[in-house]
Amino acid sequence: MAKPIIFCDFDGTITETDNIISLMKQFAPPEWESIKDEILSRDMSIREGVTRLFDLIPSSKKEELLGYLQETSVIRKGFKEFVSFAREKGIPLYILSGGMDFFVHPLLKEYGPFDGIYCNQATFEDQTIKVRWPHPCDSQCGNGECGCCKPSIIRRMNLSEDDEIIVIGDSVTDIEMSRYANTVFARDYLAEKCEEDSIPYKKFETFYDCLEVLKMEVPV
Structure with missing residues (x-):
């Protein structure tokens, strides 16, 4: 019987x-927008692009940045129930994020603990925000500059052939890990790329959509 393991973007x-x-x-x-466009068109690596984006912001803004996100970020509907179901059924749930530790951990705090949270690290010692990359690409990654390389993280886990890999994501950082999945839940940019690259996927808007499929299709 397949053992489900969930890898979810943030x-x-x-x-x-x-x-x-x-x-x-x-x-x-304003120059941040041209950098963002180059990342999405894949003319610039995620690692270089994110480095350049955060270098635009003074380190003195740290508390203001976090406060802004804590006030404005909205957790997608159904996430709490999805996490509860996974925990109840003993399904490992890993968060793989191209975001920064200074906001990923606080925004997830009330929903954890998780089996693992993998993200990038921001430092505030210099005049502008610098980024550290604790989860780099391995030798099998063809990109080499992913930043937080999600497929490399999955490979380092040495999963067995019996593991049912479930990927949930929305963006350019989730494309390569989707190629490893038995089941992909996708929305927005990732759904478009799955269509282009003929990667089978299930579209979702809330985690209730993911939960409904998980209950039906994953043996637990």
């Missing part, structure tokens, strides 16, 4: 909006 998936984009709209100068 920004734009668990939260209704992408938190990095929200921060840039509120705090960054």
